[in-house]
Amino acid sequence: MIPMEHYLIVSSIMFFVGLYGFLSRKNLLAILISIELILNSVEINFSVFNRYLFPEHMEGMFFSLFGIAISAAETAVAIAIIINVYRVTQEIDVRHIDKMKY
């Protein structure tokens, strides 16, 4: 059986790759994908903790399920807003969405 730590290492790497992507990507959709990486790493964490440490209850699994549903809703809202940004500005590059930066 694969030790728990290996899963945790993978999920931590996913989390920080997502965080790095959020800060460095220039395209709004790529930023959204980075956020999805973060959310998925959290779901791995919950499932692994539940399976290895507390298998008698299902709380972690439930949290993962709810997390998946909510992240789907988040993606839907975010994509709707990004489409709206594209309609108004013809642009989804964050370097050009700087009307209020200065």
Add this chain to the structure above:
Amino acid sequence: MDFSNFLVMRQEIGVIALFVILLIYDIFAAETKAMRYFRPLACILTGAATLLGFLFPGHEAEAFGGMYVTTPVTMLMKNILMLGTFTVFLQAGEWLRKGDVLIREGEFYTITLSTLLGMFLMISAGNFMLLYIGIETASLPAACLAAYNKYKEKSAEAGAKYVLMATLASGVMMFGLSYLYGATGSMYFDDMVPALAVQPMTVLGFVFFFSGLAFKISLVPFHFWAPDVYEGSPTATTAYLSVVSKGAACFVLLITLHHVFGAMTDIWYPMMWVISVLTIIVGNLFAIRQKDIKRFFAYSSVSQAGYIMLGVMQDSPAGLTATIYYVLVYLFSNMAAFGVITAVENATYRTDIAAFDGLSKSNPRLALMMMIALFSLGGIPPLAGFFSKFFIFASAAEAGDYVLVFIALINTVVSLYYYLLIVKAMYINQAADDAVGRIRTDRYNMTSLILCTAGTLITGIASCVYGYIGSVGF
């Protein structure tokens, strides 16, 4: 199944009922004459719900196996948020009757009510899963509200910034929660308390969890979204975000810090100390150089959040009472200011501070209300803002943290300076040639202005308000 559990969550059910009534009315009355009655209906129902909430305080109860917890304190917090939503509804109506948003008039009310439902759930949560669901229910519709003026570039930009930052914050928060779950084996507040000891894993989890909430309150290292989103959003949304959304997140932080993380006080007290000092100072310094009034109020609300943190940090009845009282007074003062901003914006289509030049000549009453609101935010004695600051500082001094109180006091002087800049624009600066004459606000906005100004004047002098909050607390 025992359905009597549902009776415990009557405020949430009230909000859901309001939501459903308005949604159905909006669907069936759209583009007919009946739509004329939509706005009075929405305002009256919300006002009635607020009034009923204050008249019938509830008792302590639990529902759904401890998932949902309600106490007189949480019910009072929810009533305060409901009052804030009511004033937002009163102020939003005039803007919703103009231009391209008219066709989407009803949606504003229903989306706002759904964010309010999320805030209610997160305040009453007895489990971190419900807390998380509540935060998401509160922040996703708020992003839609920020992007409500969908043909305006600034509004679209504000929506994109808000939704991406909110999702990142909730992701970071969930990551922290997963470590807390790994360390304690439960998501229930009551089950986590005995298992929470100071160890690297719980500290890591707590810091990540705190960052997520700090984003909602816009404390300093996490405040960068606030000015942009506040400036770009429609004014009604800005008022909602700066008062109701921020107040709800402060309440949640207050509850979780003391109920769940009480054993880790040594860890979070120094952290909160540094963050509240930074929040007050940075908010104040950046507010001085703003030219846009909504951006100005964004930084002003950042620094006000820092003052609220002074009360949140104290593990004492005085701290709890002072925090709730501060949020109530902040609600009245800030909503009065936003009422005036809404009136000026509807007449001039401008939100820069120069639009307020010479307002005392053309609209003496609006200028007076704005001045009272600003003096209250700055903390000038006869007004409620002075007393709320006094109680917050007193609760921090009671805990012996004189350095923190001293820094906050000095910053109050700085904040007075920039609030007076707007008073100067209204009373001393000469109006430009193209300035508008008398502004006619509609009756709804007038009602909200009178309500908030009366609140600013009375809640400070009438000691029964503070006494009532204190008596509910313990």
